[in-house]
Amino acid sequence: MNTTQFSSNPKPRNLIQTIERVSVILDVLARSSRGISLGDVAAKVDLPKGTTHRILSSLMYFDFVRQDSETRNYSLGFKLVELGNSLLEQINIRKEAEPFLAALSEKTRETAYLAILDRAEVVYIEKIESEDDSIGLRASSKVGQRNMANSCSLGKVLLAQLPDDELDAMLREMKFVQKTANTITDPLQLKDHLRAVRARGYAVDDEEAELGIRCVAAPVRNKIGLTVAAVSVSGPAIRITREKIQGVLKDDVMATALEISQALGFRSDVFT
Template sequence: MGNSTNDSKQIQSIARAVSILEHLALNGNEDSLSNISRTIGLSKSTTYSIIATLEQLGLVQQDQVSARYSLGMKLFEWGQVVHSSMDLRKIAVPPLQDLVAKYGETAHLGVLSQGEVVYIDKVDSQHSIRIASQIGGRNPAHCTGVGKMLMAELPAIEIDKILAEKGLTKFTEKTVTDPAVLKQHLCKIREQGYAIDDEEIESGLTCVAAPIRNHCKEVVAAISLSGPTHRMNAENLDQIIADVVSTADLISAHLGYKR
């Protein structure tokens, strides 16, 4: 168990750091140490200690001439990631809606975060039985269509890191739990340009995923179409794969990707 006193101090420190960042953001993004400390109600020594840590992390920077502080480039970089995700969602949803309209199954837009899949958008199935997932929800990468698609595009060292940190939890009889076998699957996925979750995270559920690339040809996300295996079967799976891949290509083209 954690120490409640230490936990409270940590929370207080985080809150103070956020107050400093908010102050800079709302007050012209540049201010002196004395004015920052006065405005947020902390001593100069305490304020300096927090700012020094924020500066080490790249969240705050100091002008060497005026000695005034402003928000650091790290926040700009993070903001660009959020902005890109928002743009991606706006671009991706209409094609995903078309995909769902054609097949009546559930479509997802996902990214990798800390070795797991995070769904940043979703278009629900038209059927009464729907996929139990939510925007912002997380799933393991090794047994999901989006996760395997995104892992397949990573350098080997990154794949090994995910496997070491997350392991290969078994969810169904079809879940791949052997690292060597999974790596073979990822190699095939990378070559063919799409991934299939064949009841690997949930029995009776099949998923087809394809990558989204930006103007630099980097894979930034993946889309998927998921539904009951009895509806996504040998009779229509090839066409579903083709349509998921073409939908991903369309979204990629809107992001500036050219083959």
Template sequence: MRQKRSGLRKDKRQRLQTIDRALGLLELICQAEDGSSITELSRQTGLPKSTVHRLLATLSAHRLVVQDPQTSRYLPGIKLFELAQAVLQRLELRKQALPELRDLCQRTNETVHLAILDDGDVIYIDKQESQQTIRMFSAIGKRGPAHCTGVGKVLLAALPEHELDELIRRKGLPRFTEKTIVDPETLKAHLAQVRQQGYAIDDTEHEPEIRCVACPIRDHTGRVIAAVSLTIPAFRATRAQIEALAPLVREYADRISRKMGWTGESL
């Protein structure tokens, strides 16, 4: 058993070393004005040419680098541009959303969240905290389940069916409260309703003391890129009361969407 653990630790160290080396090569390639050759990268890193070649093959397979067919030099790949665009969009989203999140929070004196979907989980990328004595404790950067949160259901409802099926298969539908939807077909029917009405309700499905209403945020193409939610302790709002706030949340979500280029015509 001790020998097996030692082997696992060694394998983990080797994987981390490989990742570290590959990222080092990628950084050098990005810094070079006219790309890098295998010989140059080997000299700069102290790695054998065979190791550099193997790492570059992996980076190429993921489109992180590309080899110029004429010079054989390696250049940054288009995948880096795609990743950078995703980061910039998130930064721009937060910038454009902030005034609206603050206004909605001040108008209702309840907590407001901005969230995106990442690998099947919800990530809260911004938050405006209620000044109420009793409020929800959450954190920017925190991950949460998608199938039982308001923002998560809004984001799942926008996915193509095959992507939704894959997420359900991979992540499962764990139960958090007695109201959590744990049956795939029931969830799909529920998400169809979310798409039709344009908002989602979390009726104590993730936390027994929390209710929230969430609406989608769209980009210039009409694609759902994020969700905004209003979160209220269950003792302060019934389901009917939280549902009555949906038009208000939608108003602010649409404001943010328009700032992101959505015109309403691309739906």
């Protein structure tokens, strides 16, 4: 089978054959600007027509591939455009957010995070650690790590921005895990909680994901007003007290979220 080097990473010993075939087929389609026939795809990837057709049909179902109704030629699907745009937006968010996160971490002397929502989980895409480790207790989340959205401030503030129908669908598929005694695991209770989060513009993780750790988060919006990420400050509960959150931290985090949003083109005078 013809192959293409897709990554600078070494080829894994347990590479799944179907994934490899899909990758090669997508690469062939990417090089065929006017579309390509089933027979030509099969020949280029050195696979039987039947196998190639099954893979293409599966990719069409998920919109990764489309087929011209007249020529019957195959081309890349619009789902790849959606994914590509999401990747570019995430890269742009990280680039724009980094100096603001650094300033927030320096001002609060706590760890600052940037995260996005992926279905019922948050994915941490940036982290700026504070140099103040006098207590020896830090949040354990790392860049690339996932966390259940219901148990952290970043997740709750992102869920709170969803339209009601999307939120209801998300709650139906969510697997609620009791991480600490404070974790909200009842869907109706969480929905009520999220209404309050949306109204006030920030969310608090009161030792809900990790004992001894509190966080406060606010949403980041793009130029058309859609929430695309969230920013938070996280640290030891002995330092991040409830009084400190209400007194200064929530305002610091919301101000940073607005600064990042404005760097992405958001105009508060248009969307207020």
